[in-house]
Amino acid sequence: MREYWKDAARPVMTPEHESVIRQLSLYPFSPPLRERVDHIYRQYRPYQARDWRIVDYKLVKYPFATHNSRGPTLLPTDDFFVVIGSAATLGSASQLTYGELLARRLGLSCINLGMAGAGPEYFVRNLKQEFWDIAARARFVIVEVMSTTSTSNSTFGVFADLPPEHAGFHAQRLAEARSHYVELARNGERDKLKDFARENTENYLGWLKELKSRIGAPVFGLWFSRRAPLSLDLEKPGQHLLLTQQFPQLVDAAAFRRIAEILPDMCLAVTDNGMSFAFDRFSQMPTTWWNGQPTQGYYPSPAMHNDAARHLQQFLAHKPNMSGKQESFHG
Numbered sequence: 431m432r433e434y435w436k437d438a439a440r441p442v443m444t445p446e447h448e449s450v451i452r453q454l455s456l457y458p459f460s461p462p463l464r465e466r467v468d469h470i471y472r473q474y475r476p477y478q479a480r481d482w483r484i485v486d487y488k489l490v491k492y493p494f495a496t497h498n499s500r501g502p503t504l505l506p507t508d509d510f511f512v513v514i515g516s517a518a519t520l521g522s523a524s525q526l527t528y529g530e531l532l533a534r535r536l537g538l539s540c541i542n543l544g545m546a547g548a549g550p551e552y553f554v555r556n557l558k559q560e561f562w563d564i565a566a567r568a569r570f571v572i573v574e575v576m577s578t579t580s581t582s583n584s585t586f587g588v589f590a591d592l593p594p595e596h597a598g599f600h601a602q603r604l605a606e607a608r609s610h611y612v613e614l615a616r617n618g619e620r621d622k623l624k625d626f627a628r629e630n631t632e633n634y635l636g637w638l639k640e641l642k643s644r645i646g647a648p649v650f651g652l653w654f655s656r657r658a659p660l661s662l663d664l665e666k667p668g669q670h671l672l673l674t675q676q677f678p679q680l681v682d683a684a685a686f687r688r689i690a691e692i693l694p695d696m697c698l699a700v701t702d703n704g705m706s707f708a709f710d711r712f713s714q715m716p717t718t719w720w721n722g723q724p725t726q727g728y729y730p731s732p733a734m735h736n737d738a739a740r741h742l743q744q745f746l747a748h749k750p751n752m753s754g755k756q757e758s759f760h761g
Contacts, residue, residue: 458712494561515574520544531739549580550637566646651693
């Protein structure tokens with residue numbers, strides 16, 4: 431399987447582009463080179479275009495996926511696991527991810543399918559049968575609890591009106607939906623927001639059941655957030671705005687309980703550990719994130735990814751055949 435993943439993970443960057451980027455590593459203060467590299471990265475949206483000065487996501491394209499994925503962590507073993515989730519799993523704004531850190535703790539390879547703005551609907555709609563066949567050979571698959579705001583509903587068709595060859599989510603429509611939920615919370619329109627939350631949750635649960643049913647390997651849930659899963663409730667006044675802004679959005683205590691019925695084997699990685707500091711990876715000098723600040727606290731920090739990997743290792747230690755090496759898969 432290791433050879434399969436090496437062949438399947440096709441780098442998205444061309445050799446010519448890689449050559450220009452290597453030049454910038456040698457001459458990190460060259461304005462013309464920086465302009466050329468910035469032009470190269472503009473096509474790799476959303477996060478690589480935004481964060482290229484700080485993080486290299488080592489993007490690859492798998493034949494079974496419509497989106498670019500973070501490069502796999504391939505160790506000298508045929509045993510592997512898969513992590514499925516949103517920007518948090520992708521590791522937005524972090525050079526190391528919980529998937530990579532867990533892989534090195536366990537001595538297993540990790541296939542990271544984290545996707546910006548994704549929910550269960552995205553993966554069911556976009557991963558081809560080849561992936562489900564291969565995923566059945568994984569030691570296990572981790573499914574992150576993702577925002578219910580990433581789900582289509584009767585008002586916002588996050589996947590609506592897209593031809594099959596462009597089956598990824600409609601980023602603009604997703605942004606419109608999330609902005610609308612925030613405005614409802616700010617304006618005190620609790621009932622309207624709750625209606626959206628109920629519809630989104632029902633749709634989300636349906637897609638989550640379908641996602642789990644397609645995975646032939648053991649499936650574990652992951653709550654990866656700065657807040658505890660039962661800490662916020664849409665029925666309580668004053669918590670609506672937080673639920674539209676804090677990840678995972680609109681997943682309150684009631685929604686989490688229902689998600690946990692589908693993913694009962696759940697690792698709770700509740701961690702509010704620090705911020706992500708911005709350092710230019712070419713010059714090693716302090717710089718700023720997209721927000722114009724030297725730190726960001728929206729996406730999980732590197733310390734939070736390390737915490738999540740530790741939580742997962744402890745969680746898996748109590749699962750048969752999950753925390754240590756076993757007979758390798760072949761073919």
